[in-house]
Amino acid sequence: MSTSNWNNSTVEADPVIRGVYILLLSGISLSGIFLNIILLVIIRQSELKIRRRSVLITNTTIADLIIVLTFPVDIWYSFEIGNRGYLCVIFLSIKLVPIFVALTSLTLLSVERLYILSKLLTPTPATTYFYQTTGAVVSWIVCTLLLVINGLLAQQLCSFNLVVVYVLIVLFVVEFLLILVSYITSVVIMNGLNTKQRNSEVPFKARAKIAPSVASKSVKSITGTGRISDGHRYVDNANSSLESFTKMSILSTTPGSTRLNPTSADPSFTDPASDNCQGTSSLSQTSGQPGLINRKLDAVTQNIIRRTGLFVVAFFACYGPTFVLAGVVVQIKMPYPALNYSFWFVPLILYVHVTIYPFIALYVDEYWRRRVTAKINKWCCKIFTT
Known part of the structure; x- marks a missing residue:
């Protein structure tokens, strides 16, 4: 055909x-x-x-x-x-x-x-x-x-x-x-x-002023693994194989403020650091302190x-x-x-x-x-x- x-x-x-x-x-x-x-x-x-x-x-x-x-x-x-x-x-x-x-x-x-x-x-x-x-x-x-x-x-x-x-x-x-x-x-x-x-946003150190008496009671509940020693707070990160502790200063001048983790003003936004590997703290970026974020890909x-x-x-x-x-x-x-x-x-x-x-x-x-x-x-x- x-x-x-x-x-x-x-x-x-x-x-x-x-x-x-x-x-x-x-x-x-x-x-x-x-x-x-x-x-x-x-x-x-x-x-x-x-x-x-x-x-x-x-x-x-x-x-x-x-x-x-x-x-x-x-x-x-x-x-x-x-x-x-x-x-x-x-x-x-x-x-x-x-x-x-x-x-x-x-x-x-x-x-x-x-x-x-x-x-x-x-x-x-x-x-x-x-x-x-x-x-x-x-x-x-x-x-x-x-x-x-x-x-x-x-x-x-x-x-x-x-x-x-x-x-x-x-x-x-x-x-x-x-x-x-x-x-x-x-x-x-x-x-x-x-x-x-x-x-x-306001820098971390400007908004994280905690009195020693308040910090000793609240830092355990906030970080879960924190402890107070010589005026400093040590945060035990989940990924201890990379870095066990991150040292951050706490100023003790203004009592009553216990907000350590700044949040976004717009709930529709999500912190890119939350998509990072386990143990990466968004506080390390905001505070300018060296943290796990420097050892990984950026968000x-x-x-x-x-x-x-x-x-x-x-x-x-x-x-x-x-x-x-x-x-x-x-x-x-x-x-x-x-x-x-x-x-x-x-x-x-x-x-x-x-x-x-x-x-x-x-x-x-x-x-x-x-x-x-x-x-x-x-x-x-x-x-x-x-």
């Missing part, structure tokens, strides 16, 4: 097969929409602190819905005009969605960091509305531009299968780098704000290593099976027309994208972040400790 006869006899000339195929794609698209809605409901009802994450997943779902709703239209239009390069259009659309998501996430994270910074400086409703509106507008501008790029690429490249393969490889690398940059950028910006806020680097590792796992867990399947199909079916294997492969790759990916991403982000972070921190301590 020749290529032209196969194409004409099975798809373009048979309205029943064409209708079933379009119905199949439409049904999968609707199931993807339904599962994305369920995902959003689960996120909204969750009591976890995922306000920012829900914003990103909401925008991810919007991007998915846009492309999912256009799939049946693209298929129908391609069949009607007899364009045999529709598979190229679908692949380009699938690969551009993660790029849009990455750019949107990067934009929203950056805008949100500016919003958080504005709350610290001038917490007014005007600044809140401004940064939220800016994030939404920029996201939709990026979406529109990528849809235009999608159309231009499909128009220019979809007649050459070899070029399309190269384009898909390039898009895969680009989307990987973009999402990686968005993760690292969010970590760096957030830790930068934490450092700036911590440095702007920003540790966060980047941890989140980058989780990102790599999530990325290849989501896209790895899809690309392996694509490679197998291409190797087996390459001598035949693209339409020959796309009849069952396109619905499969669409289903993987709109259904499995969001749940894997949520699982990795929520479950692994809690369960694996502690182990990764311990590995960082063992590998990078000097």
